[in-house]
Structure formats: structure tokens, C-alpha cells
Amino acid sequence: MKVLLINPPCGIRTIGLKNLTKIEPLNLELLGATIKDRHEVRLVDMEVAPKDLSRMLVDFKPDIVGVTSEVVHVETAKQALAVTRLSAPDCLTVVGGHHPTVCPDDFLDPLIDLIVQGEGTESFAEICDARASGATSYSHIAGLMIRDGDRLVATARRPLPLTLDHQPMPDRSLTSRYRSRYYYLWEKRIAAVRSSVGCSFPCVFCSPRIYSHGGFIPRSPELLLEEIAGLEEEFIYLCDDHAFHDPDRMLRLADMLLSAGIKKRYFTYARVDSIVENRELFALWARAGLQLVMSGIESLDYEALKRTGKRVDQGQNVEALNILGELGIGMSAGFLVEDNFTRKDFARIDNFVKQHPAIILTEYTPLTPLPGTVLHRKVKDDIITEDRQFYDLQHFLMSTRTSTKDLYRMMRDAYGRVVWRAFLRVGLWKPSNWSWHYVKMIRGLVRNFFALGQADAEMKKAVARQDSRSL
Numbered sequence: 001m002k003v004l005l006i007n008p009p010c011g012i013r014t015i016g017l018k019n020l021t022k023i024e025p026l027n028l029e030l031l032g033a034t035i036k037d038r039h040e041v042r043l044v045d046m047e048v049a050p051k052d053l054s055r056m057l058v059d060f061k062p063d064i065v066g067v068t069s070e071v072v073h074v075e076t077a078k079q080a081l082a083v084t085r086l087s088a089p090d091c092l093t094v095v096g097g098h099h100p101t102v103c104p105d106d107f108l109d110p111l112i113d114l115i116v117q118g119e120g121t122e123s124f125a126e127i128c129d130a131r132a133s134g135a136t137s138y139s140h141i142a143g144l145m146i147r148d149g150d151r152l153v154a155t156a157r158r159p160l161p162l163t164l165d166h167q168p169m170p171d172r173s174l175t176s177r178y179r180s181r182y183y184y185l186w187e188k189r190i191a192a193v194r195s196s197v198g199c200s201f202p203c204v205f206c207s208p209r210i211y212s213h214g215g216f217i218p219r220s221p222e223l224l225l226e227e228i229a230g231l232e233e234e235f236i237y238l239c240d241d242h243a244f245h246d247p248d249r250m251l252r253l254a255d256m257l258l259s260a261g262i263k264k265r266y267f268t269y270a271r272v273d274s275i276v277e278n279r280e281l282f283a284l285w286a287r288a289g290l291q292l293v294m295s296g297i298e299s300l301d302y303e304a305l306k307r308t309g310k311r312v313d314q315g316q317n318v319e320a321l322n323i324l325g326e327l328g329i330g331m332s333a334g335f336l337v338e339d340n341f342t343r344k345d346f347a348r349i350d351n352f353v354k355q356h357p358a359i360i361l362t363e364y365t366p367l368t369p370l371p372g373t374v375l376h377r378k379v380k381d382d383i384i385t386e387d388r389q390f391y392d393l394q395h396f397l398m399s400t401r402t403s404t405k406d407l408y409r410m411m412r413d414a415y416g417r418v419v420w421r422a423f424l425r426v427g428l429w430k431p432s433n434w435s436w437h438y439v440k441m442i443r444g445l446v447r448n449f450f451a452l453g454q455a456d457a458e459m460k461k462a463v464a465r466q467d468s469r470s471l
């Protein structure tokens, strides 16, 4: 079978990292690796080359098309399938990934034949094999949602695996023509590696914990060492939800990387309490090359921090920052933007950031009810738009006490200060650090700046469109 895998672009109104970072579609590289011995596989990354799809459809004529989707890709994934169906009307269309797993209803659409939930590699391989042997029904394959008229019918449950060790090495040759275009902010050439998935903490706004049913699924250090050692890129984006969930595993991995003399630099997400509780482990990781961690500081206010269900306190936030500062690891610190924020609240965060030089970057996030989360269930009736391109953790999806126009402006100005601080703290001004891809980064910053300026008006238009449809 000819199998085409598509990474769709983000929605046009989406703001944030989409304009500042491009990362290989590791999910599709894993799917491709799983089936490549039996099927012919191609991959189109529309995030970096949106026009490639039409060209590929003419050349390749796929029998099966697999599209991945996060929440902000719901419409663009469907658009990609609409284009596909024009050239290949008989191809089998399959959607999978994070958002179809936590919110399959968003993909109930005649353009989509099958929805794969969860880890998906085995289900997808079974779908391709069944299609190759002439199947027209897929209801015997576990882990799917199949459209039946205007509803979705689930096939048998496919339990989540206990480890990720059954998955093959991602087939990075599928993205060879795009690799030079992947970057992470100021890092020029990067690779993504997944060392685990899931997290068992109870944060009410968290989508990954819903995906993993509150479980933590690791890949073994031996396989990770092999994968990392084989990478050409020096900067590695460990795209776990909480890589340090099991400190012993991370200790073994750091030891193995150091013993093997592998010199790479790493970014990952880490909870502040795991930093505080595992100082020596982070010291080891600093030696192994850990350069930047993303942590949710969330709030400087005791009650607001408690409301997140995150179970960390301000003392741990500060201690984690001190530890990282001593170890020379930077933090990208996430802060929630409350709906009653004023300039004073942003100034308070600025002061906090000034006092903690370990903070290299600051991210501002309005509390976002991602579908499937506990928070979404709680506030469902207060959400003002169903248009998923706005579910980017940068838009206000519920009514606010401070006017949204002011909130977006304050966020835009705060990001301006973040850029200036990063410029100084990372030393981006030094000519020796210059890279041509900074042009893309600066273009992305300008796009985000204007998009935040327009965000209020764009949201109001989206709400009006929705209201007129429901009349």
C-alpha cells in the first residue's frame, strides 16, 4: 500500500510557538517506521512546506492517508483531507494523535474514515495491513472510532502500553528534506526525542494526563541512548510531559550518556518539585548537557496556585529557580494570566523574573479549558468559542473581568519585555551567536506581536460567526 502521512499546519489565527519553532513530526516518523517494511511511506510536513501536499498527491497517489492533529489543527487537518480526497477519492483517511484521542467528536466528519486513539502505532499498522488484504471493514481492530452516520462507534479498547519499548526508532529519513528547516527559537538545528509520555499529577487544566489516563509510560534508557547517539543534531527537544517523573530512570540515562561521551544539549519540561527533590540528579543532567527546562510557575498568588491542583507551593518555585541558577540551567517559566489581571500583576511577574536570572524566557497563558480536561468539564457552559484554532493557550476562551482588549495588549507588551530579556540573558546580540534562521524567529515574533494586537477583534468575529450559524 502507498501510505501518505501528513503533518497539517496550525490554524491561521493560532498564536504562539507555531511562529517561533518548527519541530519534526516525531509521531509520523514513528508511524512510518512501524509500517515501512510492508508499505511504501511518504511524509508531508505542511508546517514547514504547506505547498508540498498538492505536489505529493500528483506524484504519489496514496491508498491510505494518515493525518496527525493537536487541538489547533482540527480544521487544517480536515482541509488537508479535503484536498487529498479531490486527487485520491478512494483513499482511506485516518486521523490520530493527541487531540483525536482526548476529543474524538471533533473529527466526526464525512472526510474521515477512521479515528485512531492513543499510541496508535499498532492500530495503524493493522489498518494498513487490513486495507492491503482488501478489507472494507475495520471494526475488528482495537483502539478505533468509526463513523456510523452522525455518530462515532468505538471498537474494542486498546489498553495503553506499559512501556514505549515496543516502538521502533523513528524513521527520520522521512523528514530528511525538511530537517534543515527545523529550529527551536534561537537553536538552529534540532531533533525531537520522546523519552516517555504521560504524567500522574492531578492538574485540572492538563490534557496530557487525560491522554495517558494519569499513567506514566517510559522508554528504556538503553533505547534512548541508542537513539540519541545516532542523531546528527546537537540540540535535543525531549518532548515528554514530565521526563523526570521517574528519577531513577533519568539517573541511568544521564549516567549512560556521560559514560558514552555523548555531547548534546537538551531542553525538556520539569515540575519544580522534581527539581527541588532531585538536586543531584539535575546536577548530573547539567553535566550531561541539560540547558533549558520549561516549568509552570503558574502564579505568585497562593490561592491561585492552589486552584491549579498542581500541588506545588511558592517556596518550591523559588528553590527550584535557585537550584537551576546554581547549576547553570535556564528556565522557561510559565505563568497563568488570570482574567482580572492588571498592569500591576504583570509588573509583579516582571519583578519576580528580574530577581531570578535563571529565568531565560517567560510564557503567559490564559487558563485554557482544553477539551477532555477536568477544567473543560467544569466551565463548558462559559466557553465563548468552539473554534479550535483559538485553543492555543494564548487566547481567552471565557469571559473576563478585565477587558480582553486590555489583557491581550498587556500580554503583548509583556512578551516584548520577554524578548528583550532573552536577548540580553542568552546573549543573542553577540555577533558570534548570529544565525540566519534568526530572520524566521524575528518574523515569528513580529507575527505574534501583531496577532496579539488583533486577538480581541479576531475572537469577536469568531464568536459572531458561531452565533450566526446557531441561529
Ligand code: B12
Binding pocket: 010, 014, 015, 016, 017, 018, 021, 022, 023, 024, 025, 026, 027, 028, 030, 031, 047, 065, 066, 067, 068, 069, 070, 071, 072, 094, 095, 096, 097, 098, 099, 102, 116, 118, 119, 120, 121, 124, 192, 194, 197, 198, 206, 207, 208, 211, 239, 240, 241, 370, 371, 391, 392, 393, 394
Ligand atoms: C513537542 C510539542 C510541541 C512542539 C511541536 C511538535 C510537532 N512536531 O508538532 C512545539 C513546541 C512547536 C509545540 C507547539 C504547540 N503545541 Co505542543 N506539544 C508538544 C508535546 C510536548 C509533545 C508532542 C510530541 O511530539 N509527542 C511525541 C509524539 C510521538 O506523540 P504523539 O504526537 O502523541 O503521537 C503518538 C500518538 O498520538 C499517535 N499519533 C499521532 N499522530 C497520529 C496520526 C495517525 C494517523 C495515527 C494513526 C496515530 C497518530 O502515534 C504517535 C506514536 O505513538 C505535547 C505534549 C503531548 N503529550 O503530546 C504538546 C501539545 C501537543 N502541544 C499543545 C499545544 C496547545 C501547542 C501549541 C498550540 C502551543 C502554542 N500556542 O504555540 C503549539 C501549536 C502546535 C505546533 N505544531 O506548532 C497541546 C495540545 C493540546 C491538544 N488537546 O491537542 C499539548 C498536548 C500540550 C498541552 N499543554 O496540553 N508543541
Ligand code: SF4
Binding pocket: 198, 199, 200, 201, 202, 203, 206, 207, 208, 209, 241, 242, 271, 310
Ligand atoms: S505536572 Fe504538567 S504534565 Fe503533569 S499533570 Fe500537571 S501540567 Fe500535566
